[in-house]
Amino acid sequence: EAQVTQNPRYLITVTGKKLTVTCSQNMNHEYMSWYRQDPGLGLRQIYYSMNVEVTDKGDVPEGYKVSRKEKRNFPLILESPSPNQTSLYFCASSLSGRGERRFSPLHFGNGTRLTVT
Amino acid sequence: DQQVKQNSPSLSVQEGRISILNCDYTNSMFDYFLWYKKYPAEGPTFLISISSIKDKNEDGRFTVFLNKSAKHLSLHIVPSQPGDSAVYFCAASARNTDKLIFGTGTRLQVFP
Numbered sequence: 011e012a013q014v015t016q017n018p019r020y021l022i023t024v025t026g027k028k029l030t031v032t033c034s035q036n037m038n039h040e041y042m043s044w045y046r047q048d049p050g051l052g053l054r055q056i057y058y059s060m061n062v063e064v065t066d067k068g069d070v071p072e073g074y075k076v077s078r079k080e081k082r083n084f085p086l087i088l089e090s091p092s093p094n095q096t097s098l099y100f101c102a103s104s105l106s107g108r109g110e111r112r113f114s115p116l117h118f119g120n121g122t123r124l125t126v127t
Numbered sequence: 128d129q130q131v132k133q134n135s136p137s138l139s140v141q142e143g144r145i146s147i148l149n150c151d152y153t154n155s156m157f158d159y160f161l162w163y164k165k166y167p168a169e170g171p172t173f174l175i176s177i178s179s180i181k182d183k184n185e186d187g188r189f190t191v192f193l194n195k196s197a198k199h200l201s202l203h204i205v206p207s208q209p210g211d212s213a214v215y216f217c218a219a220s221a222r223n224t225d226k227l228i229f230g231t232g233t234r235l236q237v238f239p
Binding site: 014041043045050051052053054055058060066068069100102115116117118119120121 | 131133136161163168169170171172173176216218225226227228229230231232
């Protein structure tokens, strides 16, 4: 089954304790992205990757890191989480983010609800 | 600055009637628009899209209308069904960027 898998689904942590949220897709997609969803703000892009070893900042990258060492994986790293990073996070992938292939729809994971106390 | 706006946070519609969800945008460079549907505890799923060269795209019960002069698009669901109850996000993409900008979402509730 074609899917985007995020882990964990729920995570409660304390301020300053490094954490990683994993994301993996099995569709051989080039484009991957992380979003956060907050009430009244919709989905905001954190980072995205056009292909392996290529990553770029989205609209709200502060406090986050990503890496794309393999095509299928795109982990989100919070080196020193803070309470304002409490949110619902989504990983997504698509065939490509560029040119005509940017029209290919995003496939989303089921989300990771992160609480930082 | 919110480039894609959904001014109605929620909408309640009776089963069988039409649901109309609205979306406004400010960036005239946007040339491709999408609607996603999101159920609780799941990620958003793609619903329907429209290119700026068209003013209407239809897929079954779902139709998206684009008014470029007004920078406005709308999603019509006819007839509405209880299974359509979800949060709907509109999104926009510009030709010269790699980004997809989402709106704030509208929660649709279809009651019997």
